[in-house]
Amino acid sequence: MRRVELKRLVLGCAAFLLACGLSVPVGAQEPVDALKEQLREMQQEMGDLMKRIEGLERKKAETERVESVEQSVKSIQESPSILNPSIGLAIDTTFESRPDTDGEFNVRSVELGLSAEIDPYARAYTFITGSEGGIEVEEAAVQTTSLPVNVTAGRFFADFGRLPQFHQHELPFVNTPLSMTRMDMGESLGTGIQWRFLFPTPFYLALTGGVFNEIGHSHAHGATGHDHEGEDDHEGEDDHDHEGEDDHDHEGEDDHDHEGEDDHDHEGEDDHDHEGEDEVHADEGGSRSLKDLTYLGRLHAYFDLSETWNIEVGSSLALSPRTEMEEDSRRSLLGVDVTLRHRPLVPGFYEGFTVAGEWFVNSQDSHDHGTTTARGGYAYANWDVNPELPGKWSLGLLLDSAPDLHHPDDTTLSLSPYITWAPSEFNRLRLQYTHGWDDVGSAEHDGSQLYLQWITVIGSHTHGFRERR
Amino acid sequence: MTSSFTRWWLRAALTLSLVLLLAGPAAAQKIGVVTTIPDLADITRQIGKDRVSVRSLTLGVRDIHSVQVKPSMVSLLNRADVVVLMGLSLEHAFLPALLDVAANPRISRGGIGHIDTSSGVVPLGPPETLSRRGGDVHPAGNPHYNLDPVLGKLIARNIAEGLSKAHDEHRSFFMKNLQAYTAELDRRIAGWQKAARSLDGVQFVSYHDNWAYFAKRYGMRQFGTLELAAGIGPTPAHIVQLVERMKAARVPLVVYGTYPSRLPQRVAREVGAAVVPAPLYVGGRPGVDTYVKLIDYLVTHVSKAVAR
Numbered sequence: 091m092r093r094v095e096l097k098r099l100v101l102g103c104a105a106f107l108l109a110c111g112l113s114v115p116v117g118a119q120e121p122v123d124a125l126k127e128q129l130r131e132m133q134q135e136m137g138d139l140m141k142r143i144e145g146l147e148r149k150k151a152e153t154e155r156v157e158s159v160e161q162s163v164k165s166i167q168e169s170p171s172i173l174n175p176s177i178g179l180a181i182d183t184t185f186e187s188r189p190d191t192d193g194e195f196n197v198r199s200v201e202l203g204l205s206a207e208i209d210p211y212a213r214a215y216t217f218i219t220g221s222e223g224g225i226e227v228e229e230a231a232v233q234t235t236s237l238p239v240n241v242t243a244g245r246f247f248a249d250f251g252r253l254p255q256f257h258q259h260e261l262p263f264v265n266t267p268l269s270m271t272r273m274d275m276g277e278s279l280g281t282g283i284q285w286r287f288l289f290p291t292p293f294y295l296a297l298t299g300g301v302f303n304e305i306g307h308s309h310a311h312g313a314t315g316h317d318h319e320g321e322d323d324h325e326g327e328d329d330h331d332h333e334g335e336d337d338h339d340h341e342g343e344d345d346h347d348h349e350g351e352d353d354h355d356h357e358g359e360d361d362h363d364h365e366g367e368d369e370v371h372a373d374e375g376g377s378r379s380l381k382d383l384t385y386l387g388r389l390h391a392y393f394d395l396s397e398t399w400n401i402e403v404g405s406s407l408a409l410s411p412r413t414e415m416e417e418d419s420r421r422s423l424l425g426v427d428v429t430l431r432h433r434p435l436v437p438g439f440y441e442g443f444t445v446a447g448e449w450f451v452n453s454q455d456s457h458d459h460g461t462t463t464a465r466g467g468y469a470y471a472n473w474d475v476n477p478e479l480p481g482k483w484s485l486g487l488l489l490d491s492a493p494d495l496h497h498p499d500d501t502t503l504s505l506s507p508y509i510t511w512a513p514s515e516f517n518r519l520r521l522q523y524t525h526g527w528d529d530v531g532s533a534e535h536d537g538s539q540l541y542l543q544w545i546t547v548i549g550s551h552t553h554g555f556r557e558r559r
Numbered sequence: 560m561t562s563s564f565t566r567w568w569l570r571a572a573l574t575l576s577l578v579l580l581l582a583g584p585a586a587a588q589k590i591g592v593v594t595t596i597p598d599l600a601d602i603t604r605q606i607g608k609d610r611v612s613v614r615s616l617t618l619g620v621r622d623i624h625s626v627q628v629k630p631s632m633v634s635l636l637n638r639a640d641v642v643v644l645m646g647l648s649l650e651h652a653f654l655p656a657l658l659d660v661a662a663n664p665r666i667s668r669g670g671i672g673h674i675d676t677s678s679g680v681v682p683l684g685p686p687e688t689l690s691r692r693g694g695d696v697h698p699a700g701n702p703h704y705n706l707d708p709v710l711g712k713l714i715a716r717n718i719a720e721g722l723s724k725a726h727d728e729h730r731s732f733f734m735k736n737l738q739a740y741t742a743e744l745d746r747r748i749a750g751w752q753k754a755a756r757s758l759d760g761v762q763f764v765s766y767h768d769n770w771a772y773f774a775k776r777y778g779m780r781q782f783g784t785l786e787l788a789a790g791i792g793p794t795p796a797h798i799v800q801l802v803e804r805m806k807a808a809r810v811p812l813v814v815y816g817t818y819p820s821r822l823p824q825r826v827a828r829e830v831g832a833a834v835v836p837a838p839l840y841v842g843g844r845p846g847v848d849t850y851v852k853l854i855d856y857l858v859t860h861v862s863k864a865v866a867r
Contacts, residue, residue, distance in 0.1 A: 210664065210667075210669065211664075213659060233659070234662075235658075235659060235662070235664065235667060236662070236664035236667070237662060238662055239662065240660055240662050286660075288633065288634065288637050288662065289576070290638065291634070292634075293631065293634065294629075294630035294631050294633060294634045296630075297572065297576050387568070387569065387572055389571075389572045389575065389576075390630075392629065392630035392631055393631075394629070394631050397618060400629060400631075402630065405568065405572075407565065407568045407569070409565055422565050424565075424568060431627070433627060435618070435620050435621075436620065437818075437819050438819055438820075438821070476819055478819075478821060478822060480787075480792050480793065480794040480795070481792055482792070513791070514691075514694070514695070514790065514791050515695060515790060516691060548691075554656040554659055554660070555628060555633070555656045555657060555659065555660045558627075558628040558629075558656075559627070559628075
């Protein structure tokens with residue numbers, strides 16, 4: 091359309107100028123020649139302009155074609171993540187040498203992760219974990235993405251503490267700290283609903299609330315190497331207490347153990363560990379009163395102290411108004427976590443430092459046995475270094491203090507130096523030595539232990555914001 | 560005991576929550592923009608001027624591929640009207656996870672405040688096969704197009720159009736600023752083109768493959784990378800081979816950005832090449848606080864190094 095108008099304009103101008111030229115008196119031949127010359131020049135310029143316009147139009151068409159192709163390519167590239175879930179697989183294998191075994195290889199877990207957006211309002215994800223003990227749906231949850239409050243529902247890691255929310259293969263060291271396992275929070279797995287509100291403050295401050303059937307690790311998942319340890323602990327405690335304690339303590343022990351197992355196992359135990367647990371679950375039926383649920387609260391803040399330093403602090407509370415084994419017993423678990431990080435602006439040999447710890451207070455009130463309070467926790471320091479060798483390297487030291495929940499004065503202490511080498515983001519090897527000093531009576535945690543861990547990831551694998559380092 | 564510390568905890572949490580809710584910041588008058596890299600922050604400021612308040616999630620001295628995910632980023636994104644990103648999977652390691660928990664549908668993908676500046680960019684070097692054998696590949700192609708100033712104009716246009724779409728009442732203001740900034744870039748681009756004549760045909764080695772667009776603009780030829788593959792660090796065997804090849808081909812230049820300096824300097828020393836700690840983003844070197852200064856620094860310092 092523009093080309094036609096331009097042509098008309100050129101022709102109009104030419105006609106006008108020609109008319110002007112013809113109307114010039116005969117005596118003024120020189121100006122006429124000048125005008126004719128100007129006309130020729132203008133026609134030439136117009137011709138050039140037309141060529142330029144045609145060139146630009148061709149270029150524009152080419153650009154449009156490129157943009158169209160680009161859009162198609164983008165659509166094709168992005169369609170798998172839109173129409174199909176992202177799929178990833180993480181394999182966690184270990185070689186372990188402990189006091190109770192000279193050495194054994196374990197495939198601790200094979201974790202298949204699927205995640206996708208459901209619609210503009212929510213996303214869903216699941217982690218299906220297989221181990222030598224079987225297969226379980228470790229997480230299956232839906233999470234809102236468009237509400238002012240993040241709501242998560244299903245089976246998932248409750249927002250309790252920091253490392254309890256990590257899958258075991260994402261921990262900075264080989265094993266879940268025994269203090270976490272003893273507090274029945276090896277992982278904060280639970281079935282329920284949780285909401286997180288972000289305060290409109292200049293710094294990060296979030297408040298989480300939640301209601302769950304229970305929060306804690308399922309024994310079904312505990313078929314992995316480490317979690318056998320957790321089970322063994324209980325067994326060890328039983329043996330220890332049966333032998334050395336009076337009747338009263340014996341009763342208390344049973345109460346605790348049953349309760350602890352209930353807290354852990356309500357979900358997975360039914361599926362995988364029927365033996366010995368039928369009595370516990372026989373009277374659960376299909377309904378619960380509100381007192382039988384576990385209530386969660388967490389306040390979590392983060393501050394950038396400078397461009398290189400930051401600190402994260404949190405406090406969590408899980409409250410069970412009535413435990414299942416005793417009508418009038420109640421239980422609470424308080425956790426406080428602190429994480430301090432440093433990352434230099436200019437990396438060299440030293441690339442960063444993290445020091446973190448969590449302290450737990452487990453308290454159980456019952457009419458018959460009064461209050462039993464156990465305190466324990468862990469702390470670790472991790473240095474990222476670049477020794478100019480392939481991959482990423484880090485060195486760390488973990489200190490763990492895990493009390494016996496029934497006899498809080500008895501504790502298992504352990505110190506674990508470890509070194510991690512990641513040839514790439516998806517491939518990680520770790521060597522860890524642990525020395526334990528055990529008062530509780532679990533022989534496997536007393537003395538020297540050696541672990542070699544190899545974690546590999548294929549496909550799209552991410553646990554997102556929750557498991558940030 | 561249980562009830563006493565439970566009550567204490569609940570009281571403390573509720574009191575603090577109430578106080579902070581009441582003391583929360585008043586609604587901001589400006590358009591809140593969060594960008595992923597400082598280059599986008601500077602260009603957004605040129606377009607939005609005093610009508611925008613801009614924060615970048617990352618610093619220019621950091622490696623964009625290993626950004627530390629911080630909760631403070633969630634707070635910024637939660638309050639943002641607009642997020643501006645490079646796209647082409649450059650931010651895949653941190654942005655999707657942050658947007659999932661930011662609870663801000665306005666800036667999520669497909670939202671009106673989600674501006675992907677790669678629109679219209681023809682990516683260089685898309686992988687022939689999508690496999691991690693090639694390292695941490697970017698499926699859509701090389702995402703480091705910010706180092707081409709001509710594509711800088713496209714970034715500015717995409718930002719202006721995105722801001723106008725999200726805030727149509729300021730459209731004429733943004734478009735007028737875009738025109739002025741584009742004219743400024745055009746003038747600079749002509750100057751940079753002249754200043755970078757000596758770079759034509761120059762071979763170079765970089766730490767990571769983030770110089771492709773700069774190299775194409777000024778006719779440089781990427782000889783190799785110190786990394787074995789994208790996101791896979793250098794290995795001794797790879798470096799030995801690379802050094803031998805560089806010596807044979809007389810490669811005169813090694814550039815590195817946000818990466819550790821010892822290896823590039825050692826390789827340059829062994830080969831007899833010049834080495835330039837060239838910034839990859841605005842803020843990557845002292846004084847490089849705008850996009851224009853970034854390109855200016857690169858053209859000037861790389862040209863000088865080659866001339867030597």
